Amino acid sequence: MASSSTFPQSSPPVDVAASPPPPPSVAMAYQGKEWHKDMAFYRAALTGEWDAARQFLDQDGDRGVHARLGYYSETPLHVAVAAGNSESFVYNLLDFIPDDSSLALTDSSGNNPLHVAAAAGNYEAAVILVTRCPNLVHLSNHDNRFPHHFAAEYGHRKILQLLISNTNDKHHTNPFAGEGGVWLLLSMIESDFFDMALDLVGKYPDLECMKPKSVGRVLSKIAVKATAFDGDDHLGFWKRFIYWCVLKMDVKSQSFDVENQTSLGKAFNVARTCPQTALNSLSSYQILRFHEKKLMREQIVELVKSLCKHMESLDYNDAAAICAETMLTAAESGSHDVVLEIVETFPLAVHFRNSLDQNFLHLAIKNRCENVFNLMYMTSMCRYQYANAIDNDGNSILHLAARLAPFHKLNLVSGAALQMQREIQWFQEASKFVSSYTRGLQNYSGETAEMIFTEEHRELKIDGETWMKDTANSCSIAAALIVTVVFAAAITVPGGNQSDSGYPILYESSAFTIFAVSDAVSLFTSSTSLLMFLSILTSRYAEHDFLYALPKRLSIGLVTLFLSILFMMIAFSSTLYLVFGRKKAWVLLPVGALTCLPISSFVLSQFPLLRDVISSTYGRGVFGKRSNRTRTFP
Structure with a gap:
């Protein structure tokens, strides 16, 4: 009698062909060889076992040095540097490399060992490689990325300083020229190396990173990053008092050479390392962190000033395009320092609109950026021109204030009731700057600001009541x-x-x-x-x-x-x-x-x-x- 089987169904066979094959160079290197010996060498380089690695090198000689062990055709030196092995292992391995040309061997992506050290944050290995073969700093990979880009992108400040100090900017290939310079500058800003970015802009004003299109990209990136350093850390009164009395430092506009640190660089390091006894007993870590953020904010302002200074040599159309992009990005992200610098350079920037015909005030209110909105209290007589402006949908700033705030802004306030209170405060504050006509204006959907507020905040009101x-x-x-x-x-x-x-x-x-x-x-x-x-x-x-x-x-x-x-x-x-x-x-x-x-x-x-x-x-x-x-x- 037939019966259904109680045994589980067997899983489908694994499609071996569907798995990604190893790179051709690795497959060719292992073809017809005892690959398990190479794997043992790879394991020794990965774990830093020099005795096991030396046996392989003594047996195979040059082949061992040039062996392609990793999945991406890495040499033993690539593997050892990436694994962060001890200095002695790297030193011993270099003794078996006869000439500097072998140091420049690259993996399948074109990365030499210095690229790997910069990405992995292996400072000791980077020092050894730069000392042995200084030309490595001038070699790029297949994407035209230098070791400097890796160090900046992964946030390794010491390695980046080492590489820059050993780079000859007169060399026919260097990381500061062309699109690579823009890439490096953006990576520095992304990793909060604002002092080094300021030094780069000051040293190389004629490079690609100072072209009109690139200036706009850099300023927009700064506008987004500057928000993290805009304002204080909400310290208590006593901590703020200690900060202003003990840690206030004069940060002035000047060139910040990463090789020979200036006063701002020294001040930045003092803020990181000063072990004052009095501060240690009074939550000095938070105060020092607050001071670091203040220093970074000063550096951001100086960097924006330097970039804006370059715009004075541009024609009107280029300068207007840069200021429009930066102004609207800064208003949307809430960076009022960048907004002030742009307006100082190009006062007409307050009237620029985006694709939705929204000016900086629309964006600040829509994204609940109070620091930018508060600039309205510093305005002159012409503020009515952009305070009463409407966008493509007929919305005034009051209509946008009536919309529900973004969730990441709402979550900054504790409790649904206080969130509702903050929303009402925004609505009332925006109504102070519009005319009586705009206050009762309907948008193109036939909605007044009060109607939008009631509808948008219906659920928040219920949550606040609960x-x-x-x-x-x-x-x-x-x-x-x-x-x-x-x-x-x-x-x-x-x-x-x-x-x-x-x-x-x-x-x-x-x-x-x-x-x-x-x-x-x-x-x-x-x-x-x-x-x-x-x-x-x-x-x-x-x-x-x-x-x-x-x-x-x-x-x-x-x-x-x-x-x-x-x-x-x-x-x-x-x-x-x-x-x-x-x-x-x-x-x-x-x-x-x-x-x-x-x-x-x-x-x-x-x-x-x-x-x-x-x-x-x-x-x-x-x-x-x-x-x-x-x-x-x-």
């Missing part, structure tokens, strides 16, 4: 428990009451006075907190309630809840002192220490929320901050 109610529910439970506890403590005072008069027995003690006052304050504050959270639960949750009313109630509720916990712990500690203070004083020490536990846990869990609520509701906010650079914006 978040606010959940927070109020959780905190109201804690407040209700505190009310119950402190009210009961007020009735049943420690030590009891006198039978004849009803006065507390311990009322003459100062500790009892502290208990009574603390218990009363805790009762009043917890009751206030409970009422605030109940008012949040019963709110109507209109859009504009998220701007001030709801955050105000939440901040009052959190502050009074914290105070109620604090005074409840004081009252509890006073009670313990009254009971155990005379005969068992040792009990007070561990109990007093544990008293700090609920207070500290509340501070750690709820203080960040309280700080954000108070800052966004009563603080300066993100709008209206003028640039610290005294300059008039058109």
